[in-house]
Amino acid sequence: MAAEETRLSEAFPMKAGAGPNSYAKNSTYQRGVADAAKELLTKAIAENLDTEILLSSNTFHIADLGCSVGPNTFYAVKNILESVQSKYQSKGPNSQIPEFQVFFNDHTTNDFNILFKSLPHNRHYHAAGVPGSFYGRIFPNASVHIVHSSYTNHWLSRVPKDVTDSNSPAWNKGRIHYLKSTDEVVRAYEDQFARDMECFLHVRSQEIVNGGLMVLTIPGRPDGTPHSHAAANVTYQLLGTCLIEMAKKIWKNRNFYKSIQSLGKYCIPNFFLIISNTNDQKDKIKPSKRNWRIYVAWFVACRRYFFLNAATCSLNMQGIVSEDKVDAFNIPIYYMSPKELEAAVEQNGCFSVEGMEILPYVSTLHSVAKTAPLIALHVRAATEGLFKLHFGDAILDELFDLYCKNLVAQHCIFKSTEVFNFFAVLKRKAN
Ligand SMILES: C[S@@+](CC[C@H](N)C(=O)[O-])C[C@H]1O[C@@H](n2cnc3c(N)ncnc32)[C@H](O)[C@@H]1O
Numbered sequence: 001m002a003a004e005e006t007r008l009s010e011a012f013p014m015k016a017g018a019g020p021n022s023y024a025k026n027s028t029y030q031r032g033v034a035d036a037a038k039e040l041l042t043k044a045i046a047e048n049l050d051t052e053i054l055l056s057s058n059t060f061h062i063a064d065l066g067c068s069v070g071p072n073t074f075y076a077v078k079n080i081l082e083s084v085q086s087k088y089q090s091k092g093p094n095s096q097i098p099e100f101q102v103f104f105n106d107h108t109t110n111d112f113n114i115l116f117k118s119l120p121h122n123r124h125y126h127a128a129g130v131p132g133s134f135y136g137r138i139f140p141n142a143s144v145h146i147v148h149s150s151y152t153n154h155w156l157s158r159v160p161k162d163v164t165d166s167n168s169p170a171w172n173k174g175r176i177h178y179l180k181s182t183d184e185v186v187r188a189y190e191d192q193f194a195r196d197m198e199c200f201l202h203v204r205s206q207e208i209v210n211g212g213l214m215v216l217t218i219p220g221r222p223d224g225t226p227h228s229h230a231a232a233n234v235t236y237q238l239l240g241t242c243l244i245e246m247a248k249k250i251w252k253n254r255n256f257y258k259s260i261q262s263l264g265k266y267c268i269p270n271f272f273l274i275i276s277n278t279n280d281q282k283d284k285i286k287p288s289k290r291n292w293r294i295y296v297a298w299f300v301a302c303r304r305y306f307f308l309n310a311a312t313c314s315l316n317m318q319g320i321v322s323e324d325k326v327d328a329f330n331i332p333i334y335y336m337s338p339k340e341l342e343a344a345v346e347q348n349g350c351f352s353v354e355g356m357e358i359l360p361y362v363s364t365l366h367s368v369a370k371t372a373p374l375i376a377l378h379v380r381a382a383t384e385g386l387f388k389l390h391f392g393d394a395i396l397d398e399l400f401d402l403y404c405k406n407l408v409a410q411h412c413i414f415k416s417t418e419v420f421n422f423f424a425v426l427k428r429k430a431n
Pocket residue numbers: 009012013014027030031034065066067068069072073105106107110132133134135149150151152155156157382
C-alpha cells in the first residue's frame with residue numbers, strides 16, 4: 001500500500017511545527033473559509049444524511065482528508081459532529097447517540113505529531129491518523145459515513161509530466177504554473193486534474209457507505225471564466241516571476257563575479273606595482289596612465305564585489321536558482337470550476353450532487369497592497385515545502401521577501417480577478 005501511495009501521489013505538506021512560518025500559524029484564511037461554510041455544512045448533514053445510516057452502526061465514522069496540522073481540522077470536525085448529533089437528537093429524545101471515530105488523513109510527511117499534540121482535550125470522539133494520499137485507497141470498503149475535505153482538492157497528485165519535459169510541446173519554460181502559458185500547458189494541467197478527480201471519486205466511492213456523504217470546500221474559479229479570473233492563479237504567476245527575477249539577478253552577479261576573478265588575477269600585481277611606485281619612488285616614477293586606469297577599475301570592481309549581498313553570492317556560487325532550474329519547476333495546483341467537478345461526478349456515476357454553493361467572500365486579497373505580508377506568509381506556509389524540495393531552503397527568505405514586495409508593487413494585476421470558493425455536497429448512491 002505504501003509503494004502504491006508513493007506512485008500515486010507526490011507529497012508537499014504544509015509547513016510543519018508551530019513556528020512563525022508554520023501552517024498552524026498561517027491558515028487563518030482557510031479558517032475564514034471554514035467559517036463561511038459552517039452553515040452550509042450543518043444544512044447539508046441535516047437534509048442529506050440518511051437516517052438508515054444512523055441506525056446501522058454503533059460507531060459513526062468521519063474522515064477529514066488533507067487535515068494538515070490544525071487547528072482548522074478540529075474546527076471542521078467539531079461542526080460535523082455537532083450536526084450529526086443534532087440529526088440523531090431530532091429523531092426523538094430516546095435516540096441513542098453513537099460513538100464517533102474521526103480519521104485525520106494527510107500525506108505521510110504531514111506533521112502528525114503536532115496534530116495529535118494539539119487535539120482538543122474536551123473532544124467527544126476517538127481520534128486516529130490515517131497517513132497516505134487521498135488519491136489512493138486509505139479506508140476499507142464501505143466503512144466511512146462522512147468524508148470532509150477543505151482546501152485540499154486543488155492539489156494535484158503530481159505536476160503534469162509533460163510540462164517539465166523539454167521535448168514536449170507542453171514544456172512550461174520560464175513559468176511555474178499554467179497562467180499565461182501556452183494552450184498545451186493549460187491542457188496538460190486540465191488533463192491531470194481530470195485524471196486525479198476521477199481517481200479521487202473512484203476510491204471514495206469504494207470507501208463511503210451507501211447514503212454516506214462527501215462534503216468538499218474547494219478553492220476554484222467561477223463557471224465559464226478563464227483561469228486568469230482566479231486570484232489564486234495570479235498569486236502563483238507572480239511567484240513565478242519572482243523566481244525568474246532571482247535567477248536573472250543571480251546569473252548577472254555570477255558573470256560579474258567571474259569577471260572580477262579574472263580581472264583580479266591580472267590587476268593585483270599591477271596594484272602592488274602602483275603602490276610601490278607611488279610610495280618608494282614617488283618623485284622619480286609616476287604610475288603610467290594605463291596602470292591608473294587598471295587600478296581604478298580594480299578598486300571599483302572590488303568595492304562592488306564586497307558590497308554584493310553575501311547571501312546572493314553564496315546562492316550564486318552554488319547555482320541554486322538558475323533559469324534551467326526554474327524551467328524544471330512547476331506547482332501541482334489546479335483551480336477547478338463547479339462545472340468541472342460536476343462533470344467528473346457524472347462520469348464517475350457513484351455519487352449524486354446534492355448541493356453546489358458559492359461561498360461568501362472571505363477578504364484577504366481584498367486590498368493586496370495592504371495585506372501583502374499576510375498573503376506572503378499564507379502562500380509560504382502552503383508552498384514552502386515545494387520550493388525547498390527543488391531549490392533548497394537557502395532561497396526561501398529571499399524569495400518570499402521579494403514576493404511580498406512585488407505583491408505591493410504589482411497589486412494592480414489582481415484588479416479583474418476573483419477570490420472564489422465553493423462548497424459541494426455529494427451523496428453515495430446505493431449500489
Ligand atoms: C491548504 S491545506 C488545508 C488543510 C486543512 N484542511 C485546512 O482547511 O486548513 C491542504 C492539505 O492537503 C494535503 N494534501 C494535499 N494533497 C493531498 C493528498 N493527495 N493526500 C492527502 N493529503 C493531501 C496537504 O498535505 C495539506 O495538508
